[in-house]
Amino acid sequence: MNKLVTIIIPIYKKEDTLASCLETVINQSYRDIEVILINDCSPDRCLEICNSYSLKYEFIKIIDLKENHGVSYARNQGLAIASGGYITFIDADDAVDAHYVRDMVKKIGEADILMTSIYRDYDGDVLEMTRYEAIDYIYRKDGYEGGVVGKLFRKEVAIENEFPVDIKIGEDAYYLFNCIQKSNKCIYYKKQLYHVRQSKYNSGNWMPFEKIYDTVRLLDYIIRKTNDTFGRCPQSAYEALFERSINVFMRSRYKDVPNEKKKRIRENIINYYKRFGIKGLPARYAISGITYLLFPTAYANVIYRIYIRS
Structure with missing residues (x-):
């Protein structure tokens, strides 16, 4: 199995958090990674920041979109060129632990999808789940885990699905659900390795x-x-x-x-x-x-x- 991990990061109006996010990515203890940055025609300094990092680190690739298409289109462009045997998604206003990739690769085993805790830390147990149990778990009240961040996907499952460009809120839940439907085995690693943060710009605010x-x-x-x-x-x-x-x-x-x-x-x-x-x-x-x-x-x-x- 190809143990290269592709990290896909869509970017739009995140100049205030992008550099600090990328610092947590380039300092991963697991070094067999490629990082795909998709600049979704961001009007701020995001492309400049991306270029400064790609000049320093050869494992960073940039897709510079000339028109703004939205996060689903951006992530799909990343999926189209991903080389890794595993794929994970990070948002440009978030942060990950230094052992984020290492621990997920270590724990995924024969599963197609590994989910980690996003909002709270647990005891580090690993739960094997059926597809039905996985669908239940991502909507449980003890921590909504229905997005794509904080998860590791086997490439074959990840590229079999696409993010829907016609859904503006919840597109990641749609993608995750379809990946679970196509998977043979899901596991939940009860450890908080991914940290959600809030940037000045939030694409979910003030929509029709x-x-x-x-x-x-x-x-x-x-x-x-x-x-x-x-x-x-x-x-x-x-x-x-x-x-x-x-x-x-x-x-x-x-x-x-x-x-x-x-x-x-x-x-x-x-x-x-x-x-x-x-x-x-x-x-x-x-x-x-x-x-x-x-x-x-x-x-x-x-x-x-x-x-x-x-």
Whole structure:
């Protein structure tokens, strides 16, 4: 097995964090790596920073896109030229431990996908999971792990799938889900090796409703495909759909939501209560769901005002 690890980093408006991110990458204890930087026509100093590192380190490659296409297109360009037997994704505003790559390669064994903890540190155990268990785990309340960062993919699985360019929020969850569907074995390494940070620019802020609604569309797709494959779907995915349906109104005024989408959101909330009741739901979501069903306009407008002031 080719033990070269390809690290794919899409870049757009990250000049404030890019250099510190790359420092954690070039200082990896595991040296058999190639780093692909995709500059998505960033208008700041990102390309200049990329060039300064590529001049120093021959394992760094740069793809300089002449038009801005979005993170999905950028990651797909990285996948297209990846040489490694394994692939991992890092965001340009995040950081990784010095042994990030080494520990993942050491632990992955015969699995197609290794997932690490992103938001909290555990005991370092390794859990072998079926595909169904992996889908459940990435949506569990004890730490949402549904993106592509903090994971190691065997190349054959990684390149068999593409990031969807028509989904602006949740594209990484779509990709991860399809990789899990194509995998033979997944494992979860309960160790925090990847650290999520926040840059000044966040591509998820202030998007039109239809882009925000992508998260609801995505979970509808995942639940449908999981039911088709396994004849059932874990409660965690339904709960994620419930929460995303509620959270749509954090970034949308009620009047901006099309009537058919309001109907769909209402159905998602009612269907969850019918299927599972309120047991296990965080109190804020249980209360929010009931309040929305009773007073949708007032609830949505109040939540939106609170969000835009925060």
